[in-house]
Amino acid sequence: MRKVSWSRRILTKRPAQAGRRGPMVAALAVAAIAGLGSAVSLADGPLGIELNKLEGRDGSCLAYLVFDNATGLAFDALQLDLVLFDTDGLILRRLTLDAAPIAPAKTTVKLFEIAATRCDALGRILVNDLVRCAAASLPVAGCLDKIALSSRTPVGLFK
Secondary structure, eight states: HHHHHHHHHHHOOOGHHHHHHHHHHHHHHHHHHHHHHHHGGGGGGGEEEEEEEEEEEETEEEEEEEEEEEEEEEEEEEEEEEEETTSSSSSEEEEEOOOOOBOOOOEEEEEEEEEEEGGGGGGEEEEHHHEEEETTTTTTTHHHHHHHEEEESEEEEEE
């Protein structure tokens, strides 16, 4: 925290020189933020993703996902690589879900349509990987490890 405060003081101490040093200070600030983003530990809290409800609609399935962000990070990119399995355990399809933005210290509900798939055909949903995971436009290290999955439906959500 002190380093961030110290950087702010440097930026505000000499406004007359900001034009000459602006690009260098900006690069240092981005480097400092990148270091903070990759240094976030699992102790900072998980990103909970709960499959809360499935609702059939015109031959498709609406999935209600509850995101509970206890990481302290504001995710501006969060793309999940999902694999859908049927009730017999066979792969139905694979899709990418864009869940961003996710605000810090906030619970958010997002709806996603699974087109041309009936809800009763789903057995389990695998979060296979994260295509993108970024906060402040910088990649978050170990993002998949920060995710805690749960389901309130008969359809399991797992990684």
